[in-house]
Amino acid sequence: MELTEARQKFIETWGKLGSEWGINRTMAQIHALLLLSPEALTTEEIMESLSISRGNANMTLRDLMGWGLIEKQHRAGERKEYFLADKDVWNIARQVAAERRKRELDPVIKVLDELSKVKGDEKDPEFATFSKSVHDINKLAKNVDKTLETMLKAEENWFWGSIFKMFK
Incomplete structure (x- = not known):
């Protein structure tokens, strides 16, 4: 199994587990994506990776921040927001x-x-x-x-x- 396929399988599995634990499937998938990402990702990168709408991404990212599982970062000179998950x-x-x-x-x-x-x-x-x-x-x-x-x-x-x- 190649890394790309393994990453996708992890994201899908984390999403299924999340929904069984009472957490929104998309929330778990975004969390999994950010867990596996070595760099912070933008909303657009998350939307593209998971094929989700902007509204769904924004709402879910707010929920993840509310749970304290991710943080928002800003980069000097950029208007985009970046999101990073604690890997511990x-x-x-x-x-x-x-x-x-x-x-x-x-x-x-x-x-x-x-x-x-x-x-x-x-x-x-x-x-x-x-x-x-x-x-x-x-x-x-x-x-x-x-x-x-x-x-x-x-x-x-x-x-x-x-x-x-x-x-x-």
Whole structure:
């Protein structure tokens, strides 16, 4: 397999994975393209490489910047904007984890905390089942949150070393 074909396969695969993880397919493909690019790319270069519209490219690039996965660069004397992805996969993993935590886990924990305060008769089977389910899910969500917090603060070698120790 030649490099051009391999790059295209990686971009397509990253796009499919992204959509399975709840991220827009184009967003994942642009991210993959920028990951593989040794130089920052312009919007036009991204549009041409992925055969996408300007509107789609602009909106997706804004989303990627919002997630903290890419940065915009300006070059002296040029009006074009250039985009560059962080190539450090540990930084990428932490950034995605932080964003998913903020967008998904934090709101769930907030609702579960509220639902944990519902009062009722413990002898009522419906209330008892509701209360136990909410409590157990809340406990799990908070444990996931603690794990993410550890990951976000940790250095890569320490984190993986501590995870692997748990499975020995």
